[in-house]
Amino acid sequence: MPTRTRPPLLMAVLIAAVAVVVQALLVPLFAAPAANLAPRDLPVAVAGPAPAADELAGRLTAARPGAFAVTTLPDAAAADRALRDREVYAAFVAGSEGVALHTAPAASPAVSALLTEAAAQLSAGRAVTVVEVVPADPDDPRGAGFAAGFLPFAMASMLAGALLTLLVAGRAARLAGLAAYGVLAGLVGVVVLHGWLGVIDGGWLGEAAAIGLFALAAAATVTGLGALLGRAGIGLGALLVFLVGNPLSAVSAAPELLPQPWGALGQWLPVGAGGTLLRSVAFFDGAAAGRPLAVLAGYALVGLVLVLVARSAVAGSAGRGAADPAEPDRAGVGVA
Numbered sequence: 001m002p003t004r005t006r007p008p009l010l011m012a013v014l015i016a017a018v019a020v021v022v023q024a025l026l027v028p029l030f031a032a033p034a035a036n037l038a039p040r041d042l043p044v045a046v047a048g049p050a051p052a053a054d055e056l057a058g059r060l061t062a063a064r065p066g067a068f069a070v071t072t073l074p075d076a077a078a079a080d081r082a083l084r085d086r087e088v089y090a091a092f093v094a095g096s097e098g099v100a101l102h103t104a105p106a107a108s109p110a111v112s113a114l115l116t117e118a119a120a121q122l123s124a125g126r127a128v129t130v131v132e133v134v135p136a137d138p139d140d141p142r143g144a145g146f147a148a149g150f151l152p153f154a155m156a157s158m159l160a161g162a163l164l165t166l167l168v169a170g171r172a173a174r175l176a177g178l179a180a181y182g183v184l185a186g187l188v189g190v191v192v193l194h195g196w197l198g199v200i201d202g203g204w205l206g207e208a209a210a211i212g213l214f215a216l217a218a219a220a221t222v223t224g225l226g227a228l229l230g231r232a233g234i235g236l237g238a239l240l241v242f243l244v245g246n247p248l249s250a251v252s253a254a255p256e257l258l259p260q261p262w263g264a265l266g267q268w269l270p271v272g273a274g275g276t277l278l279r280s281v282a283f284f285d286g287a288a289a290g291r292p293l294a295v296l297a298g299y300a301l302v303g304l305v306l307v308l309v310a311r312s313a314v315a316g317s318a319g320r321g322a323a324d325p326a327e328p329d330r331a332g333v334g335v336a
Contacts, residue, residue, distance in 0.1 A: 030247045039067040039114065040263070042256040043087065046072050047079040047102075048094030056094045059122060076102065083133045086280060086288035089254065090115040098126045104134035106283035108254040109143040134283055137201045145199035147252035150278070153189060154271050157181075157215045158241045161222025162234045174227065174307050178220050182300075186212025194282075202282035210281045214274030217296040220303025221270060227310035241270055251275035267292070270299050 046057040057070045071088060073079050079091030083104045089111045091102040101119040103112040112132075119128045136143055164177045189211035194200050200207055222237030229236065248258065248266030255263035255272070266272035277292035 026243065036259050037110070037253055037257045039064065039111075040256055040258075040260055041069045042067060042111065042254070043069050043071070043089060044115065045079045045082050045088045045091035046070055046094070047074065047076055047091050052094040056092055056099065056122065060092065060118070063121065064118070076100075080133045084284060084287060086284050089256075092119060092122065098128070099123045100129040100131060102131045102133050105132055105136040105141070105143070106134045107279060108257075109136055109141065110253045110257065114257075136283075137199055139198035143252065145197055146193075146279075147275075149193050149197060149199055150251050150271075150275055151246065153185065153211065153215055153274070154218060154242050154246055156185070157218035157270075158222055158238050160215075161219040161237055161241075162226065164219070164223045165226030165234055171227075171307055174223060175304065178216060178223060178304065178307070181219055182212045182216030185215035186210075189215070200278065200282035202285075206281040206286065207278065210274070210278045213293070213296045213300065214270060214277065217274070217299035217303070218270045220300050220307070222303075224303035224306025224310070227307050245269035245271040248272060249275055268295055270296065273299075 044060070046053045046060065048056070053072050057072055060068055061070060071082070073082060073091070076091070076093045079088075079093060079102050082088045083091060083102060086104075086107060089104060089107055093100040093102055099119055099122055101116060103115065105112040116128070116130055119130075135141075137146075140146055160177075160181045164174050164181075168174050168177055186208040190200075190204055190208040193211075194202075194204060194207055218241045221241060222234060225233035225237040227233070245266065248262050248269060249272035250258055250263055250266055251271065255267050257263065258266065267276060273292035273295035277289055277296060280286055280289040280292070
């Protein structure tokens with residue numbers, strides 16, 4: 001029987017309506033986090049003698065209720081260790097000459113700038129000494145190059161996963177493609193970001209491993225879901241890796257600056273975990289790399305397993321389908 005097709009005009013109107021709905025969902029998803037950047041339980045330290053540190057911590061908490069999660073430390077040396085271990089973003093150090101601010105711009109230049117303003121307010125008009133304990137790369141002091149350079153990794157990984165699903169048949173070939181992509185993405189990525197652009201400044205091997213693991217995790221997620229669910233799985237993978245993962249990643253800011261729980265959720269998605277891991281490896285000698293490393297390894301493992309399971313399921317379905325009689329041919333004989 002001939003299939004009924006929708007009139008072209010109706011189809012055009014439906015496509016336009018769907019595109020507008022998608023636009024209405026994506027615009028706030030991308031714009032709302034950026035438009036509502038503010039500290040929310042941002043980890044900071046207050047260091048110094050007990051009376052002065054306690055008084056300063058009280059003033060900081062009272063000035064911005066709910067903005068800071070304050071840790072009290074005995075002195076500036078302890079504060080600097082906390083900064084290098086990525087336990088806090090900055091430390092307000094109380095001294096005889098007033099308040100000094102110790103920062104880690106490598107963790108988030110946006111947070112460092114915000115806390116510099118907060119320190120000026122707490123100092124009651126006195127000059128604030130700012131000490132950059134963990135500075136950003138001198139070629140990228142505001143972190144814009146790091147954030148902009150990380151986005152193409154997500155896009156390329158999404159594309160690689162989709163192409164492996166659509167154009168490559170067989171689980172062994174797909175697994176080989178994913179492995180090759182992860183290795184090459186790590187090597188080329190570190191050459192571009194470290195050697196060419198100079199926006200990261202750690203060990204080459206560790207940076208390449210971090211970039212490669214992120215690329216593998218993102219691509220394997222798309223490929224695994226695509227192998228399991230077909231084109232719908234590719235769309236779901238793109239949603240996790242890019243459409244939702246990118247605006248919630250806080251690569252250009254910090255998770256604690258985004259509205260919650262979205263900032264925390266972004267760190268459980270590939271882009272957020274990848275950005276955090278690369279910062280830890282490139283600027284902090286691997287400090288606080290455990291959780292993002294585990295998140296990315298989990299995505300990579302699940303994606304690879306889905307490729308294996310989905311391929312087996314398809315093969316089994318094909319085998320069962322081969323036993324069913326097809327439409328009879330002109331001679332009246334069923335074709336297997």
